[in-house]
Amino acid sequence: MLHLQNFINGTFVPMASGNYLPNLNPATAEVFSQLPDSDERDVQAAVEAAEAAFPAWSMLSAEKRGRYLIKLSELIDQNLERLAEAETTDNGKPLKLSRTVDIPRASSNLYFFGTGVQHFASESHFMEGVAVNYTVRRPLGVVACISPWNLPLYLFTWKIAPALAAGNTVVAKPSEITPYTAHLLAELCLEAGLPAGVLNIVHGTGPKVGAPLCEHPLVKAISFTGGTQTGKTIARTAAPLFKKLSLELGGKNATVIFADCDFEKTVATAVQAAFANQGQICLCGSRILVEGPLYEKFKEAFLAKVKTLTVGDPIQEGTNLGALVSEAHLQKVQQYISLAKEEGGTLLAGGERVHLEGRCSKGYFLQPTVFENLPHTCRTNTEEIFGPVVTLQPFETEEEALHSANFTPYGLAASVWTQDLTRAHRVAHALQAGIVWVNTWLLRDLRTPFGGMKQSGVGREGGWEALRFFTEAQNVCIKL
Numbered sequence: 101m102l103h104l105q106n107f108i109n110g111t112f113v114p115m116a117s118g119n120y121l122p123n124l125n126p127a128t129a130e131v132f133s134q135l136p137d138s139d140e141r142d143v144q145a146a147v148e149a150a151e152a153a154f155p156a157w158s159m160l161s162a163e164k165r166g167r168y169l170i171k172l173s174e175l176i177d178q179n180l181e182r183l184a185e186a187e188t189t190d191n192g193k194p195l196k197l198s199r200t201v202d203i204p205r206a207s208s209n210l211y212f213f214g215t216g217v218q219h220f221a222s223e224s225h226f227m228e229g230v231a232v233n234y235t236v237r238r239p240l241g242v243v244a245c246i247s248p249w250n251l252p253l254y255l256f257t258w259k260i261a262p263a264l265a266a267g268n269t270v271v272a273k274p275s276e277i278t279p280y281t282a283h284l285l286a287e288l289c290l291e292a293g294l295p296a297g298v299l300n301i302v303h304g305t306g307p308k309v310g311a312p313l314c315e316h317p318l319v320k321a322i323s324f325t326g327g328t329q330t331g332k333t334i335a336r337t338a339a340p341l342f343k344k345l346s347l348e349l350g351g352k353n354a355t356v357i358f359a360d361c362d363f364e365k366t367v368a369t370a371v372q373a374a375f376a377n378q379g380q381i382c383l384c385g386s387r388i389l390v391e392g393p394l395y396e397k398f399k400e401a402f403l404a405k406v407k408t409l410t411v412g413d414p415i416q417e418g419t420n421l422g423a424l425v426s427e428a429h430l431q432k433v434q435q436y437i438s439l440a441k442e443e444g445g446t447l448l449a450g451g452e453r454v455h456l457e458g459r460c461s462k463g464y465f466l467q468p469t470v471f472e473n474l475p476h477t478c479r480t481n482t483e484e485i486f487g488p489v490v491t492l493q494p495f496e497t498e499e500e501a502l503h504s505a506n507f508t509p510y511g512l513a514a515s516v517w518t519q520d521l522t523r524a525h526r527v528a529h530a531l532q533a534g535i536v537w538v539n540t541w542l543l544r545d546l547r548t549p550f551g552g553m554k555q556s557g558v559g560r561e562g563g564w565e566a567l568r569f570f571t572e573a574q575n576v577c578i579k580l
């Protein structure tokens with residue numbers, strides 16, 4: 101049995117408690133590894149290591165720091181297959197997704213910030229004949245990066261890369277549900293020669309590791325991706341301690357389809373946006389709003405495509421949907437399916453757990469599920485389900501579409517499907533969402549601001565936004 105370890109001060113170390121937690125493969129429901137059940141003592145050791153490493157790391161040139169990240173990116177590329185298999189074993193997602201999306205994106209995150217930081221310039225402001233101001237962006241010190249289980253290495257690296265590039269040292273906590281690839285990344289850090297204490301990884305649960313990490317007085321900033329409830333808890337901790345906070349939280353995203361859309365492309369992408377990663381991406385389009393005249397035609401084509409999706413063993417090439425991440429999460433999603441029925445929804449497809457043969461007979465599989473006839477105000481249409489469950493809703497006017505799309509406490513993402521560019525701009529502007537795609541979905545340019553409005557979070561990640569978050573501006577004013 102594989103035993104994962106904390107990575108503190110450049111070494112794999114046992115946790116203070118001596119206790120392990122079981123780590124399951126959700127496709128087989130079997131325990132395949134054990135992870136440290138760490139606590140505040142391990143957090144303390146990691147923060148101390150990060151604090152000691154900070155002066156030397158922050159004094160390195162951006163180029164030298166960048167080179168370490170680029171080296172790590174190259175090592176990820178060289179270990180693509182091993183990392184992809186680990187991610188799929190840990191998370192249940194199709195191996196082809198790990199291989200083509202998760203792991204390549206983890207590499208890109210490190211490469212992007214490793215190169216990007218070398219172009220990070222600060223502002224200067226000239227007061228005609230009076231003074232010149234220049235602004236220095238200084239790293240903060242020790243920062244915390246807390247990541248979720250849905251895109252494990254992808255989101256882990258999305259946080260640590262800008263934090264390290266900007267000159268901070270990091271204590272990172274991967275999700276206890278999917279800790280495996282973070283452990284493998286620590287091995288690659290050793291191979292890359294990353295100085296000891298620059299990146300520290302503490303495994304364990306939110307209450308025992310995440311909470312003391314957020315409370316620690318030496319931790320200057322917290323970058324968190326996960327559920328909105330957890331985000332609220334972290335915000336309550338951080339506010340009185342005046343820590344910088346970046347929160348990427350839940351979504352209940354609308355796919356808004358007008359009758360003049362490119363039909364085939366729209367249907368194909370709406371299916372992908374609904375069910376990619378078993379619907380476990382905060383950006384998934386879980387409410388599909390379709391203009392009246394197109395509704396029946398769209399419904400027929402959408403359902404036909406959904407019926408072609410294979411729910412299966414994640415390591416099989418032909419699998420489109422793998423396992424949900426855990427039994428608890430499967431049950432949560434199943435409860436939402438029951439709720440949708442109680443709320444009067446008409447089940448158009450799916451709705452049932454899938455029982456596979458062979459090694460996956462105990463896995464947490466669920467059919468891609470589609471409902472209609474649910475009002476935009478109901479719980480099914482306003483709460484984050486985070487699984488392969490979507491609703492179809494017709495609309496008559498643009499105003500009605502916007503009213504429905506915006507009728508949730510979330511404001512993360514939306515996609516708009518139309519050939520009318522003027523309408524696309526108008527609708528994009530009126531949508532309460534931090535990210536709007538027009539005639540596409542999840543097309544990512546890492547330079548763009550990424551984050552949500554309303555209860556989808558606080559702050560923006562990506563590009564300069566991330567480097568600004570992980571630095572503190574100091575203005576120097578020189579009288580001429």
Ligand SMILES: NC(=O)C1=CN([C@@H]2O[C@H](COP(=O)(O)OP(=O)(O)OC[C@H]3O[C@@H](n4cnc5c(N)ncnc54)[C@H](O)[C@@H]3O)[C@@H](O)[C@H]2O)C=CC1
Nearest residue numbers: 247248274275305306307310311326327330349350382486
């Ligand atoms: N927006 C997103 O990307 C995600 C949304 N979710 C949503 O959240 C729901 C709950 O999923 P969970 O796995 O429980 O997510 P979570 O928000 O509890 O977990 C995310 C990370 O936060 C850590 N954490 C938990 N409690 C903490 C605390 N008090 N202080 C600091 N860190 C803490 C966890 O250990 C994990 O590393 C899901 O059903 C889904 O709806 C979950 C994961 C990702």
Ligand SMILES: O=C(O)/C=C/C=C(\O)C(=O)O
Nearest residue numbers: 250325348381382383544
């Ligand atoms: O940065 C991206 O491309 C995707 C980010 C996705 C999440 O933050 C999420 O699903 O939680």
